[in-house]
Amino acid sequence: RVYCIKAFDLHPADPNGKADPYIEVATPSNVVSDKLNYVPNQLNPVFGRCLEIAATFPVDTMLAIRVMDWDRLTKHDLIGETIIDLENRFYSKHRGTCGLASKYSTSGCNSWRDVEKPTEILERLCNTYNLPLPQYYSKSVLVACKEF
Known part of the structure; x- marks a missing residue:
């Protein structure tokens, strides 16, 4: 597509x-x-x-x-x-099948078009690289002891 x-x-x-x-x-x-x-x-x-x-x-x-x-x-x-x-x-290991948007939108011309939601992508990447699953907070997410 x-x-x-x-x-x-x-x-x-x-x-x-x-x-x-x-x-x-x-x-x-x-x-x-x-x-x-x-x-x-x-x-x-x-x-x-x-x-x-x-x-x-x-x-x-x-x-x-x-x-x-x-x-x-x-x-x-x-x-x-x-x-x-x-x-x-x-064959890229950097998820070259679909780019990642900087913002998750559910409607409009910039609505998310990937088959996986951002949380699913992040969890899969954590599993792939043997990292602990992300921890979600109200305004941030913790991945491998780094807060985003």
Whole structure:
């Protein structure tokens, strides 16, 4: 799954100084395009989309996330892209499968999207590294004799 929330300050791709952006994700063997949900006349679009793509190691190790400009009559233009090494993230010991937000939100555009809650992640990490389970207080948490 790839969550595409928002883009900032996109390069104008249309003669009117705007763009009609949409998201496309691709591996070497698969492409998923969300062109039916393009955002018209925007340089700061809010996508709020989740795209799912199948990937198989060792063939599909690289994931390209592209912002494309939708055009009615001509070829759709590439506005920008980033490449993510999936194999590197998958085998990382630093929980590279999903980033950790600095704040836990239950609603809105920054709502928690991970399958595990922050407390579950912390407890699993403590178990993995043979640390005592965290102790929770009203405004802090104690992990391995350190208060956060």
